[in-house]
Amino acid sequence: MHTVVSQDGADIGLRSMSDAGAPEGEPHIVEASGLVREVIAAESSHVRWTWDDTNGWYPALLAEGVRVDRAHDLRLAHAVLRTSALSARTALAEAGPTAWDRLAAVPPPGGPTAAALVRPDRHPGSEPLFDLGELSAPASRAASGRPDRETSGASAKDVTGGGSWNGEARDGAARMGPGRDGPLASTSTTSTSTTSTGAPDATGPLNPLTEFTAQLRAIKDSTDPGRLRLLLAAESAGALAAAEMHHAGLPWRGDIHDEILTEALGPRPRPGTRPAKLEALANQIRTALDAPPTLNPDSHPDLLRAMEYAGVGARSLRKWELEKLDHPVIAPLLEYKSLYRLYTANGWNWLDTWAHDGRFRMEYVVGGVVTGRWASTGGGALQLPHNVRRAVVSDPGWTFVVADAAQLEPRVLAALSRDERMAAAGRSKDGASTDMYAGIVATGAVDSREHAKVGMLGAMYGGTTGVSAQVLPRLARAFPQAIDLVERAARAGERGEVVTTRLGRSSPRPGESWAAVQGSAFDEDAGADAQSRARSQTRSWGRFTRNFVVQGTAAEWALCWIASIRRRLWALGEDLSDGARPGLAPAPFDRRPHLVFFLHDEIVVHAPAALADVVAQEVQAAAEEAGRLLFGDFPVDFPLSVAVTESYADAKG
DNA sequence: ATTGAGAGCGCG
């Protein structure tokens, strides 16, 4: 049963509909303040809350301590149905773009950007539903997330020396968050949606009821309703999980983070100065290069020129290129770059901006990646360096259950291609290793774990050189079905065709510039230049589609995994054992194990210590469930490495 | 002052 939620002036409309889309009972209008009560009352009957955007509704419910079990996120579902090859011949897909296509994600409330922006009212003529200080979407990545890029070979321009140390000049300033305090503070009250382009919606307002009906129809008319239903349910469950993780926050010990920084960099520097360790290294660099004190190691042109003058022989400043060189400047330079990165990306400024009240509240962007993986915005939640994860410490009396799926992508490929031999290589026999790469070695296909790994990565990414390419023929002989699947995906992409994941997410078509470049290669006067550019572009798109099917299906597995985890965790109930104490997470999670972090193939659950073991079992069971949901009875294993630990940094293993 | 590109590195 679905309950479609829609804004109705200052009120909220609630409409029950069967799973087939038939209205049930009478429409129901409640005041905005009454929604929480309605949700609580209806939750026991397993409704699927159907709304335009989970981030527009759910945070307010969570703030009231209310969790919902199921949802249907119309915005996310629309995006899938719009481009899926399975629903290509449906009215929804064949119709022109609607306002739903331009709907940008609403970011969760309460982030460091909250004070800076005013959220445009997404429902004309209505008052804000809850006064939470919700904000407008930043220009979302919806339009830019496509791999439609051309890399021009343009190189270094003219070089100017000097440059001033940025340092704490910025750290001290009132930064509201990277790139988000700009012109987005629109106060428009007429737009029905926040769009990336700012273009007005020509196709009318957002009507959740008609959209929902259209989506049900599209699913039903699709070539595989079952898969799409699962995909949309998982995607929506992901949206719920993402909102819950933002609500709960990742436990973050600012004092430990500060210790890490001070240890590595020296004490926090005064504005306008480098941390002591960086300053010392900068001087070492200057000395090694016989360069003047004005040499600014943060300026690439400056530094490259000084290195050339000193005869270092560096073509770029990339770490792995520098590592090949033999010169006294290399060691201090590499260390400088490493510490500089820590300081700028995850230093005190980051701490001030993103970690408050013992929590880092990340903003996930569900479906933010073309392949279906999540993206994040603000704080670099998906790029937390390993060396700062020591700051992630569970609350007193609580612990973390950290789990990651071992070799998820090759296992997904094995199942996707129904390659029984490859799947068998990943299955543990009699307690033997669950390491799939070791299993591949055991088949005799390749002679070392490293070869198995780079070979598989090359097969899934489209590697054409080095060890990866050398090993590929052997893998192709041992696992013809798996390799054939990725090769076919690559060929399809090279032809400009669309490829599709297990549950039905399809790749975007190449952009207009793609066709233009291809066309120009066929011109009479097409030079070798144009032809090679077209060829390079073709291969590049082939690598994208090759990887899309694997990465996208792995993302679906992960989505099913967390959907199952969050349901199972809730079913465990509250920790009421003797000595149990509430954590610092807000209701409804203060006495319950809950997800706090998700990273493509890895999850962190924050749990009362007494429940750690049962949580670990549920996480394991959820992985098995995810495998069955995607691949049925096909005999593929998705083993996890699970750790129970009070510090995230101790989990890796 | 603001914006965009390029370079580089963090994560999977």
Added chain:
DNA sequence: AAAGCGCGCTCTCAAT
């Protein structure tokens, strides 16, 4: 170890 997939973020520098 350096080729290949997907991202976000920060810096500098040149252009606006």
